[in-house]
Amino acid sequence: MTRTVPPSSEPEAQTSTGPKDVAPAVALHTGTSDVRALLTSNLRQSGIYVAFVVIIGLFAVLTGGTSLSPGNVTNIVLQYSYILILAIGMVIVIIAGHIDLSVGSVVALTGATSAVLVIQQGMPWWVGVLAALAVGLAIGAWQGFWVAYVGIPAFIVTLAGMLLFRGLTLQVLDNISLSPFPQGYSRIASGFLNGLLGGNGYDAFTLLIGAIAVAGYAVSQYRSRIARIRYEQPVESFPLFVLKIVLVGAVVMAFAWQLATARGLPIVLIILAVLIIAYSVITTRTVFGRQVYAIGGNLAAATLSGVKVRAVNFWIFVNMGFLAAVAGVVFSSRSNGAQPSAGNMFELDAIAAAFIGGAAVTGGVGTVVGAMVGGLIMAVMSNGMQLMGVDQSIQSVVKGLVLLLAVAFDVYNKRRAGASR
Template sequence: MTSSVTRPPGQAADKSESAPSDALHTGTSDVRQLLTRNLRQSGIYVAFVAIIALFAVLTDGVSLSPGNITNVLLQYSYILILAIGMVIVIVSGHIDLSVGSVVALTGATSAVLVIQHGMPWTVGVLAAIGVGLLVGLWQGFWVAYVGIPAFIVTLAGMLLFRGLTLQVLDNISLSPFPPDYQRMANGFLNGLLGGYGYDTFTLVIGALAVVGYAVSGFRTRVARIRYQQPVESFPLFVARVVGVGAVVMAFAWQLAHARGLPIVLIVLAVLILAYGITMKQSVFGRQVYAIGGNLSAAQLSGVNVKKVTFWIFVNMGVLSGVAGVIYSSRSNGAQPAAGNMFELDAIAAAFIGGAAVTGGVGTVVGAMVGGLIMAVMSNGMQLMGVDQSIQAVVKGLVLLLAVAFDVYNKRRAGAAR
């Protein structure tokens, strides 16, 4: 979402606004300004790397083993899917407390159709997503058009959909799913290009991802220069691309030495790419940021707030259905207590990843990093044999500190004005 800078009368333009040449050759002060402006997002990446390194040391490298990295991705994939929808809800200034119950309900629906009634696994998948869509329509109507706060609507939904889950399953667990259904969350693509003790296909996909990231970053840089916006120096840009590329290829190398490319990673990549583009480049994405940033201004600008809010919750319902399919596939069944506390993990991922409690701030990529931080912490503590109660304490403190950091930044920015 683009924004304009308004200066008090008589205040001179700064260097980044005075001439195109200044935008082309950003000085040290401009780079410092860029880093300060994006401190929250930049800091989360540094924290992510630091946490990975910490648990690598504490677990004697076990946390970075190919098998463990694959397991982390599989075990937390459904939380990352929920985090994509949750960060959009939070950016708009709302919250959704019902997603865990919706995951349980959609998984139960799929299990009843596929396991009990013997229908094809594709029918179960479509039915689960369809139920998620209906849930989104239901909650979106009450929030957007009736005007009930999302906290109340989704709190009611958390109870309502959990009760419906118990009714659908008749208070019993159902398993197992057929192999094709299980493959969605537990399957791998490997051996497609041959290999020499590792999966070549996974490395090729990793390399293509790095190239795509570099091209996208370069195009964004050129566009910012064209509009005379401050950019990082070219050496710093190259260093960032090389750093990200090294991390991605190291990750791909580990996967290639395990079981290959997880199918669920492809699903995640498609969702991240689609929603990242939507939030950054589409009218809908800009409207979501506008509503969360300043509701009154968005209304005065002609944004149909009710319509956008309605579709935000519809989208959250659909993604909850997708997460329900992945979770039931991963667990090879449906249980009445499935999805318990998933909403808190998704909310924590969004806030740790940079979303603001007041709305208007947050990115899909940031939510993914926040979710991965929670995943790495949970996995690392499990490998160390840390008690579950201590794990909960640590997660709670991390979430509290992330939100406190956001509040501190806002107060500092307000004082600077």
């Protein structure tokens, strides 16, 4: 009896996985149609950057270029830095499938702690900073315990925390505002590094930092490209890759020039940059980061894979408490005092930044860089509407619609991906 060989078996027998087939496989992904497919498959990630550029251009036209003036660019960095710091922690919480509604109250309480020690008690400014960070870590541990080890949903725990820590803020401040902070403390959010390398009408040090940032980005992207090629993953063509680096470099250097011709490099921007780099590495290149994504993507599979879900969830909230304390220090430094109403609605801004930046409602998806872009979109919109004299109520309507559309886009993408399988 003759055995019939399936037609698919012959190509399988001829297929080789040796090094000689790597180049053709990569070349297949560098054609025009494949690049288009690559960009389409990453529409949500690439679309947010396009939207960011469009929004910047729109408000530049509507404000007659005022929104891109050196002074205004510097003000955006100073005014919205604490929201971006909160967004770093919030996106990690959301990736894991949780939410934190208490961060605004934590900002208020940590700022109040610093104010009482530094302004009322006359302690050195750095003691206030350390005390605020300690309070933030304690709050994170408190909420992480209830979420991770007691099993109460994060929504309920942090909703209770929002009320609890706001009440404690009122108690700590005795329902009054405290100000001003000494110069060392206020320089955290309002100080600048300039004149270190001189410059005629501009700060050369700020331009040097911008150039280093561009070089670091180029090297990082090149190494990532080489790694993707090594594993036969799709990449854009080399001219398109170079164009992307050039465009990003031009944007960064234009931003650095605006800062250099204003007041120099803000200290708070250095703090923010360190946090962004550190948490980008943590979320993408550490075991803890992979476990966070695993928990948010499929909790049951993560548990069966040996992930210590309780411990990871606990440290997620400890980290959120720490970053909320950093934001509290920055905000109190920026406002040069502590108020009982400080941090009101900050949690909504941080959540909006994470979702607009690409985080998924169901968890498992999101990036630190995406959250930063989402936060900057909110910042540019708010700043632009303020320059145009738009009423506060209209600003809230616009922000709400942008958030709704971002989440709707996420839902649409998931449905389309599910239908295509």
